[in-house]
Amino acid sequence: MHDYNKTDQLLHFLSQFIAKMNRQFLPKEEGDSPTNIYFDPPQGAIISHWLETDIGTIVFQLNLLDWSFDFVDSDFKLLDPIELHTT
Secondary structure (H helix, E strand, C coil): CHHHHHHHHHHHHHHHHHHHHHHCEEECCCCCCHHHHHEECCEEEECCCCEEEEEEEEEEEECCCCEEEEEEEECCCCCCCCCCCCC
């Protein structure tokens, strides 16, 4: 049970990054719908909302196979890393 709890806590912690990323791109809504995520078994990833962008439909994911955060396109092809700017 200890291992289960540690795993649950780790996944919850990592999922917060996905939720925070969604809040940057999605319109503000009441409730927690912008933070909804789901497990995609074929991809081995936890993914969030699909986003329409000028480069096409993309999604931010936590790849559980290599523990990386990635943007992928609608074919789940890995996009080039993006440069994040902060002010």
